[in-house]
Amino acid sequence: MTKVFLSLFIILTSSFYSAASIAKPLSYWDKSGPAISQDVNHSQWLHILNHYLIVGEDEASINEFNYQGVTTADKVILKQYLTQLQSINPLQHTKAQQQAYWINLYNALTVQLILDNYPVKSITKLGERFFSFGPWDDDAAVVNGKTLSLNDIEHEILRPIWLDPRIHYAVNCASYGCPNLAATAFTANNMEQLLTAGAYAYINHPRGVTVKGDDLEVSSIYKWYAEDFGDNDQALIEHLKRYAKPQLKQALQSFQQNPGDIDFEYDWRLNQSE
Structure with a gap:
């Protein structure tokens, strides 16, 4: 039974973790046009x-989304x-405009997925595949005639490019x-500012980093x-x-000078406002 359970767990989680390694850029997407004014x-x-x-009032807060409150007009x-x-x-x-494009597309698709399935306690409960752990491998968008999943956008476009x-x-x-x-x-103009602000906010929040003795x-x-x-603790x-x-x-x-144990935690509850 233990081996069967382990096999099922691997199947359940593979859709989320299988794309963790950086893929080589898809040559089709690793292109850009000249600077345009629009x-x-x-x-x-x-x-x-x-x-x-719902933006947190202080640095100890987490931004929440009012999924329940989205009107029919705004869903449209x-x-x-x-x-x-x-x-x-x-x-x-x-390239700068493309980066903003893909980030906004990913985030908007994710909100759309939750709205289409609301109420749901966690995004990990979604997914069209048998034993799927979340919707990340499901078809999510069609760009330039190519069908893309959320994993495609993140792991084959954003990360490797x-x-x-x-x-x-x-x-x-x-x-x-x-x-x-x-x-x-995100836009080409605010990209650097938002990326750095995001890193600063997450790393200085307990869900990002906590030192306990x-x-x-x-x-x-x-x-x-x-x-x-960096693929190692020091990096x-x-x-x-x-x-x-x-x-x-x-x-x-x-x-860093006196290394201890590194523990990894994650909270998959939906980021909804109560």
């Missing part, structure tokens, strides 16, 4: 964020936005353990995507120190 219009996504994202606006994005050829835009670990602080999985859903739409407790993101953060701690506040940075320095 960026992709993300105003409809900003409208949704402005009305339904979200679907119109997703239709608009899928009608665009992102390769005609600059931009090679920036801060991507993990930008894409949101609708869970309390995840980095915050940004309160504004000789033990270091961090988000499971740093385990699932270890290669993005991970250097990454964390880069964005840590002085007190946390000092604690991480002490841990």
Whole structure:
């Protein structure tokens, strides 16, 4: 029975973890056009964020989403936005514009998935495949005639093309353990600011990093995507120190000098407002 249970667990989790390794960029998507004056219009996504994202009042809070409160009219606006994005050829835009495009598409698709299945306690309860652990391998969008899943967007486009670990602080999985859903739409102009702000907010929150005596407790993101953060404990701690506040940075320095155990935790509960 133990072997059977283990096999079932591997099947259940494989859809989420199988894409953790950085794929080589799909040559089709690793292209860009010349600089153009007109960026992709993300105003409809900003409208949704402005009305339904509950931004924490302080750094100890987590941004929550009011899924229950989304009106029928605004559900239509979200679907119109997703239709608009899928009608665009992102390769005609600059790399910076494309990065914003893919992040916003990923986040908007995730919110749409929750709304389509609400009420649900966790995104991990969704998924069309037998024994699936979440919807990440399901068909989610069609761009340039190519069908893409959320895993395709994150692991075959965003991570391998931009090679920036801060991507993990930008894409949101609708869970309390995840980095915050940004309160504004990503654009080419605010990309650097939002990526850094996301890293700073997550690393300085207990769900991201907590030092407990000789033990270091961090988000499971740093385990699932270890290669993005240097693929060893020392490199991970250097990454964390880069964005840590002085007190946390000092604690991480002490841990680095006298290594203890690193524990990984994640909260898959839906990031909904009560």
